[in-house]
Amino acid sequence: MSAPQKPHMPAPPAPARQPEQATASSSPVMPDWYQQGLPHIWLPYSQMKTAPAPLAARSTHNARIQLTDGRELVDGVAAWWTACHGYNHPHIRAAVTAQLGTMPHVMFGGMVHEPALRLASRLYAMLPGDLDRVFFTDSGSVAVEVAMKMAIQYRLNTGEPKRTKMLAFKGGYHGDTLATMSVCDPEEGMHHLYGDVLAHHIIAPLPQDEDSTSAFFQLLDEHAHELTAIITEPLVQGAGGMLFHSPAVLRTLREAADRYGLLLILDEIFTGFGRTGTMFACEQANIVPDIITLSKALTGGTMALAATVARPHVFEAFLSDNADHALMHGPTFMANALACACANASLDLFETEPRLAQVAAIQAHLTEALERCRTLPGVKDVRVLGAIGVVELETIANPDALRQRFIAENVWIRPFRSIVYLTPAFTIPPDDLHTLTDAIYRVLSAEN
DSSP: OOOOOOOOOOOOOOOOOOGGGOOSSSOOOOOHHHHHHGGGOOOTTOOTTTSOOOOOEEEEEBTEEEETTSOEEEESSHHHHTOTTOBTOHHHHHHHHHHHHHOSOOOOSSOOOHHHHHHHHHHHHHSSTTOOEEEEESSHHHHHHHHHHHHHHHHHHTTOTTOOEEEEETTOOOOSSHHHHTTSOTTTSTTGGGTTTSOOOEEEOOOOSHHHHHHHHHHHHHHGGGEEEEEEOSSEETTTTOEEOOHHHHHHHHHHHHHHTOEEEEEOTTTTTTTTSSSSGGGGGTOOOSEEEEOGGGGTTSSOOEEEEEOHHHHHTTOSSOGGGSOOOOOTTTTOHHHHHHHHHHHHHHHHSOHHHHHHHHHHHHHHHHHGGGGSTTEEEEEEETTEEEEEESOOSOHHHHHHHHHHTTEEOOOBTTEEEEOOOTTOOHHHHHHHHHHHHHHHHHHO
16 A cells, blocks of 8 residues: 655745844845744644744854854853763764764664773763663663663562652652653642653652651651662752752762662762762762763763663672563663764763863852842842852743843843753853853843
């Protein structure tokens, strides 16, 4: 049976002119690929009926994005927190080019290759403690799913089939897939519509003071018999609103996990690789999780790659003569050779260039430059940690409209929930960083 023919349709008209597409000299002419392709794209986190037309990016360099209309934006979010070395770093580009000419991909089932094994050994050497078994995936959400599967199957393999629930925290975010949504904040998060179809885990407030810590341990007294693991984002709950907590919280979680025989999973997909001022956020608490998840900056924002890394006692629970005790997970593009080459090049840069010193300099600037926003009407809080700067407002009535005002300032800043935040590339030039913080102050001043 032949495939049905699509009806002939004329090329769609150009999208309605948006403020960010205007130029000083003339109306923009959008390229053919934009006009023909836009009607067939489903954009993330967007109400497609009302969202402004997306910008058309043409090229990138360091902390800047060039648009097809000729304008250039300073990127304040580093491609969703990934491009820690800036865009188009020549060392990463050279690694991709070399690997592409040799072997872009080969299945990782029953076969391995140098980029993946070299990367695994380097991650082991870099991570704290004895986190030594690396399972590669291709996205942060899947890395967390694998961590959850490891924690659940750890109990099944060791004869504790009733201990399969997770303890997660309010304000937390761990991904958009069905399993990861079940350990995100069910009320404040973006996934509340799915509440009735998700697995039910226990969600509690973080133990940040005497009362919440007492309640936390009481909850464990009542539920430890059904729990397998505690999962949290260390120091910063990212997509939950850039919510900060102290290293003491992580030490409390490690103590609780040890006391009640639980695994501790730290989701360092956002915080890992220098974002909070140390290579990994958990280092600031001097603790080692049982499982850690990594992604985003792992490849310097160049390609999709993620990793779930476990300690020996977790891995050993899967070693058995019973085939059912194996971890049955294997993404098609697991340990993609091109992506692993990117990640190895990214780790080279952390070893040879002063990334943590650059993060410290960014933190100093953000602390000083954003503090003036604290006096503006409608500002609830200003906070900075490493290369993360946050201005929290009482409310943001229309994030899309606020985003357009930032675009008019030639910066790419994406407010969400009630926050305006910066997570720039660690290599951002000082002038571009000033441009970002000045734009935040000007736009929020004009809002009030």
